Each structure stands twice: as structure tokens, then as C-alpha cells.
Amino acid sequence: MRTYALYRDHNLHIVFGVALVAVLRSDSITPAFPDLVRALRIPAESVGLLITAFALPSIFLTPILGVLADRWGRKRVLVPALMLFGLAGGASALARDFRFLLGLRLLQGIGAASLSMLxxxxxxxLYSGRECTAAMGYNATVRSIGSTLYPLIGGVLATPGWYYPFALSLLAIPVALLVQFTLRNPEPRRDTQFAEYVRHARESLRTREVAGLFIAGCVVFIIMFGAYLAYFPLLLEEAFLASPLVIGWLISGRSLINAIIASQIGRITRFCAEETLLKTAFVLYALALAAILLAPSLWFMVLITFILGTAEGLYWPANHALLGKLAPAEHRAGFLAVNDTVLKLGQTLGPLLMAGVFGLWRIQGTFYVAAMLSLATFALTMVTVRSEDIISLRSARS
Structure with a gap:
């Protein structure tokens, strides 16, 4: 029985360190891109390859690394991944050749492939029941804070030289050492045959509840990356002549509200089940995305930002908690690796799908379609993610 507050748990602090490394993707280096283009004398259109090279390994390696984390143990995958991430990222700060820099970013992407999933x-x-949900909320808060601060830190570091933001990745090395020597986590059983592992993992994935949660996560990435992040800035400039600074504040404000709401998930779930929070989030997504087009003023966008941030703050901790509880420990990493791959699919398809919608119905169509997708997913979760079924399935797998 824990005699102290969950947020004071040393193991959770180390997990937060992993979370902060996991979200240290490309946001911190993008402020340096203009200076990098000039210094390395490359075409401006080539700089995006630094993001592509980093993201590419995750598409192929995340499921494999999930299986290895189940078969070999979490630390045996996580510690080398963190070390590779830190060393390749740190070495990027020394690179003065673009091709060499691309190679280092590819190596760093290999290190990053397992971090979010693990x-x-x-x-x-580490946690179960309401503690697991509360820990997921704290973790989502830490990730949101990191995602908000890294571009600002990167901009400061890029002022004296374009290569300094890359050195932030060295933070992964002390996190790796903490994981190796001070993290006290249970490891999965390693005595099952691989064929048996695959059979059990397939059975755990082939349920209505899991399919509903996977689809829901994919839809959130489609609407947020495909509609909101791509076209919200354009709408603000077109409708209200908003400056880049105002646009940036509104987008960052969503992350701030997300962090605040997620930090309170432990308290909220005393009154509402995770399944209810998940469904509520899709109602809020639909409301905000539809209201964007009806906003009479820029100040109304502040309210919409609050609603979207609340939706995200409710959705992600609830989704992660449900998936974590439904996945048996022996193949939990592989289970969550499949979810991570589905999310990346949504992140990839979202901008492509909404670009097609934009071509047909312009910017208004993208937000209306995103709102309808949210309502459709709400209806899907009403059928597939039901409290009584979740409890029954969780009991059968415990």
C-alpha cells in the first residue's frame, strides 16, 4: 500500500524523463532551419528531410521493438534506445555536412522508435486501477509541457548557432542511466514460446473494444494533424488577419489547457469512468471543430482553444489507461506498439485526406468533415467501448 502521493514516486519521475525524451522529436530544431539552410548551403525544400529521416524508422521498427520489449524485457530495449537517441542527437550538433546530418537523424530515429510506446x-x-489512470494523466501533462517548451528552448539555443538545439538530445543519456540503475519495474515473463506469444497477442488484439480504441486514436490524429494543425492557422489569418504570434499563442494555449486537464484526471475518474471521458472528448472535438467556422471574433477562438485542450486532456490519458489495462503484461509492449503504429498511420493520412477535402470544399469543408468524423467516432465508441464489456474483458485478462 502506497503511503505517499503518486506524483512523488521515484519510478514515475523516471518515466517522466522518458516522456520528455520521447517528445523531443523535431520541434526543438525547427527554429534553426533557416540558419541551417544558409550554413550548409542546401535548397530550402531539402530541410524537411531532417524530419522525414527521423520519423521513418518508427513506421517499420516500433512493432518489432514492442515484441522485443515483451520477449527480452523493457530495460533491454529502452536503455540502448535512449543511449542511441542521445549519442546520435548529440553528434548531430557537431555535423557540418548535410548528408552526414541526415544519417545521424536516421540513427536517432531508430533510437526514438520505441520511446513513446515504452x-x-x-x-x-507499474500501476493499476485508478493509480494507472492518474499516472497516465500526469504523464500526458509532462508530455504537453515538453511539446510546448521545446520550440521555445530551441529558438533560444539557435540564436548563437544553428547546431546548438541538436545538443538537447544529450539529455537522453542521463535518463538512460536512471532507467538502468534506479528504475524498479516488473518485467514480463520470458518462459513462453514465441508461437504461443504470437497467438496470445493476436487474441488480445482481436476484440471489439481494442479495435474501437485503435480506430478512435487514429481518428484523433486525422482530425488534429489533418484539419486543426494544417488549416487552423490559415483560417485565423484569412478570417481575422491574425499575426503569427497570435496563432502561436492560440496553438500553445491548447497544449497548456491539455496539460492542466490531464493533470487532474486522477480526481476526475473518481466520478467518471475512463470510457465516459473518452466519449465526452469526441463530443467536445465535434463541438469545437464545427464552432471554429462560426466564430464571430478572435476572442471566440480562445473559447474554442479551451474546448479543444479539454478534449485532448480528457482523451489521451483515458485512452492510454484503457489500452494499458486491457493489454496483458506478457505482451503489453507489442500490443501498445501496434497502437503506436496505428496513430502514426493517422498522422500520415490525416493531412493527405484533409488536403483532398480542402480541394473539394475549401477550408470550411475540412472542419465540417473533421466534426462529422468526431461524431461518427463518438457513435462507434458508444458501441465498442462500453463499461460493462471493458470490466468483463479486463477481469478475464487479469
């Missing part, structure tokens, strides 16, 4: 897996390994 970040969530560790929480589900």
Missing part, C-alpha cells in the same frame, strides 16, 4: 507500457506495468 513510456506508456511502463506506466501500465
Amino acid at each position: 513510456n506508456i507500457t511502463l506506466i501500465a506495468d
Whole structure:
């Protein structure tokens, strides 16, 4: 029985360190891109390859690394991944050749491929019940804070030289050492045959509840990356002549509200089940995305930002908690790796799908379609993510 507050748990602090490394993707280096283009004398259109090279390994390696984390143990995958991330990222600060820099970013992407998945897996390994949900909320808060601050820190570091933001990745090395020597986490059983592992993992994935949660996560990435992040700035400039500074504040404000709401998930779930929070989030997504087009003033966008931030703050901790609890420990990492791959699919398809919608119905169509997708997913979760079924399935797998 824990005799102190959850947020004071040393294991959770280490998991937060993993979370902060996991979200240290490309946001911190993008402020340096203009200076990098000039210094390395490359075409401006080539600089995006630094993001592509980093993201590419995750598409192929995340499921494999999830299986290895189940078969070999979490630390045996996580510690080398963090070390590779830190060393390749740190070496990027010394690179003065673009091709060499691309190669280092590819190596760093290999290190990054398992981090988000293992970040969530560790929480589900370490905590259960309401504690797991609360820990997921704290973790989402930390991730949101990191995502908000890294571009600002990167901009400051890029002022004296374009290469300094890359050195932020060295923070992964002390996190790796903390994981190796001070993290006290349970490891999965390693005595099952691989064929048996695959059979059990397939059975755990082939349920209505899991399919509903996977689809819901994919839809959130489609609407947020495809509609909101791509076209919200354009709408603000077109409708209200908003400056880049105002646009940036509104987008950052969403992350701030997300962090505040997620930090309170432990308290909220005393009154509402995770399944209810998940469904509520989709109602809020639909409301905000439809209201964007009806906003009479820029100040109304502040309210919409609050609603979207609340939706995200409710959705992600609830989604991660449900998936973590439904996944048996012996193949939890592989289970969550499949979810991570589905999310990346949504992140990839979202901008492509909404670009097609934009071509047909312009910017208004993108937000109306996103709102309808949210309502459709709400209806889907009403059928597939039901409290009584979740409780029954969780009991059968415990």
C-alpha cells in the first residue's frame, strides 16, 4: 500500500524523463532551419528531410521493438534506445555536412522508435486501477509541457548557432542511466514460446473494444494533424488577419489547457469512468471543430482553444489507461506498439485526406468533415467501448 502521493514516486519521475525524451522529436530544431539552410548551403525544400529521416524508422521498427520489449524485457530495449537517441542527437550538433546530418537523424530515429510506446507500457506495468489512470494523466501533462517548451528552448539555443538545439538530445543519456540503475519495474515473463506469444497477442488484439480504441486514436490524429494543425492557422489569418504570434499563442494555449486537464484526471475518474471521458472528448472535438467556422471574433477562438485542450486532456490519458489495462503484461509492449503504429498511420493520412477535402470544399469543408468524423467516432465508441464489456474483458485478462 502506497503511503505517499503518486506524483512523488521515484519510478514515475523516471518515466517522466522518458516522456520528455520521447517528445523531443523535431520541434526543438525547427527554429534553426533557416540558419541551417544558409550554413550548409542546401535548397530550402531539402530541410524537411531532417524530419522525414527521423520519423521513418518508427513506421517499420516500433512493432518489432514492442515484441522485443515483451520477449527480452523493457530495460533491454529502452536503455540502448535512449543511449542511441542521445549519442546520435548529440553528434548531430557537431555535423557540418548535410548528408552526414541526415544519417545521424536516421540513427536517432531508430533510437526514438520505441520511446513513446515504452513510456506508456511502463506506466501500465507499474500501476493499476485508478493509480494507472492518474499516472497516465500526469504523464500526458509532462508530455504537453515538453511539446510546448521545446520550440521555445530551441529558438533560444539557435540564436548563437544553428547546431546548438541538436545538443538537447544529450539529455537522453542521463535518463538512460536512471532507467538502468534506479528504475524498479516488473518485467514480463520470458518462459513462453514465441508461437504461443504470437497467438496470445493476436487474441488480445482481436476484440471489439481494442479495435474501437485503435480506430478512435487514429481518428484523433486525422482530425488534429489533418484539419486543426494544417488549416487552423490559415483560417485565423484569412478570417481575422491574425499575426503569427497570435496563432502561436492560440496553438500553445491548447497544449497548456491539455496539460492542466490531464493533470487532474486522477480526481476526475473518481466520478467518471475512463470510457465516459473518452466519449465526452469526441463530443467536445465535434463541438469545437464545427464552432471554429462560426466564430464571430478572435476572442471566440480562445473559447474554442479551451474546448479543444479539454478534449485532448480528457482523451489521451483515458485512452492510454484503457489500452494499458486491457493489454496483458506478457505482451503489453507489442500490443501498445501496434497502437503506436496505428496513430502514426493517422498522422500520415490525416493531412493527405484533409488536403483532398480542402480541394473539394475549401477550408470550411475540412472542419465540417473533421466534426462529422468526431461524431461518427463518438457513435462507434458508444458501441465498442462500453463499461460493462471493458470490466468483463479486463477481469478475464487479469
